[in-house]
Amino acid sequence: MNYLKLFSPATVANVSCGFDSLGFAVDTVGDEMTFIKTAEKGVKITAITGANLSYNVDENAASAVVKKMLNEANADFGVALTISKGYSPGSGLGSSAASAAGAAFGANQLLGNIYSNLELVKFAMFGEEVACGSQIADNVAAAIYGGFVLIRSYEPLEIIKLPVPKELKLVAIHPQVEVKTKDARAVLPSKIDLKDAITQWANVGGLISGLYREDYQLISNSLVDIIVEPYRKKLIPHFDEVKNAAIKSGALGAGISGSGPTIFALCKGDEDANKVHSAINESYKNTGIAYTLFTSKINDKGIKILESN
Template identity: 55%
Template structure:
């Protein structure tokens, strides 16, 4: 077994339009990297964090990657010493599962470092505990796709029931991250506590349609199912230019477009890399026109999840 390991874990898009809190998918970029190194003295220590502009704590009991690794070791009753270096390779508070990627990278790395005592699916509860530290809720719609890759459905939390959904070969993701900030807490607080039955029925139909479209590689069904009548209409007001960005994506050939997680990032799905790049360019033009900077990420759906780096 190695004494040190470097791991990449991918960013994710949660909700995926109609699938609020139950759907997510992983992308090839961006993501986070961690380096875990064994040490002689017991305990988990975060030695270095880069790319966070000093915003994240190095306290292992209060940082998502430290908590995930610590819970893993505690569960297996292993009194190991682990030093962690965290490289944030994606924007914080972007709606791309930044905290989830860190937790997943950490728990995947420590499992590899200790000879893989658990399988990949068994690592999920520890990554979820990292998420609890980051946002107050151990939700899985970011950590599950980051850990397992591909599209993931969280059917239930009690008991935890997570299903990986087959993904069409030529499905591409465009993500644009506007340089504005949306607090997850604010994005949750503005949501309605009750919804009309009519809207619920529409949403259920769209979730079923989206999953069926993915499994059947029916791109048109995927497109017409990517409609959120419950959450997006409310959260859109927090993202400047959202409706114009979405329309630009659809006009450029995207199958569908929506808010990634709680925002401010916006994602679109397309049937080719060429269309995905065109979609990104048109989305960015809209934000440029209202003087908002942005980053664009283009990738296929990441079906593998975390990777060991040389």
């Protein structure tokens, strides 16, 4: 393979109860990236559209990943890269993860598919470190595996792909406010009540059971976060209004996507998703804050090849 164009999805990490452990991939929102094999060794970025990101190969999450992979594989070729961001960095939808995961997937294709998905997640985590300062797996794993993923363990890294109930739909609103991941981390307590932790892990168990059983009521009952959301929601204007509007209009649950500010809602079926979309729109349209709002299937495939030769 000498040329590849791919779609790398946006992702929703945490999924209410599953802080730092769960994530899922979005079907219709993500980045497009192209990879051209070059005779000259090394990596260069030839175009970035849709966001103002660094062209410095070592500072850009995508090129840093490609460079690392070519080096480790002793590749006798280079790669010219383009990145077309389909959504904003800083949204809480795993923007750097989409680029890093797409980079790992794309480089692997040009290298002849020598790495497993788990290895690709590890390379993409290096990209997350370049972009965000820490090797977080939930967004990149969701992008690479598709569907829902559980990060069962970091050491050793173990990713469990979970089933996606067929009628599950996502509605997400991205208010155009800045929530720095650093700040979103800083508001969290380092210690929590054991009894709250028990409630939370019972909900993780319920959510995962609900995914396996395709039990929407159980998913709904379990989409509760009593640990992180109470702190982080203060960083997101009108969070409660959005959440209440979503649930009142039929969402299974709603919460913060990653570290925000995007608020996600999960719904059963198109009809409910449409109602929730409208209700969230109503709840935000007079706030004076600009926002984007979208509805999507859950992406069960992960990164998709759009063109290749």
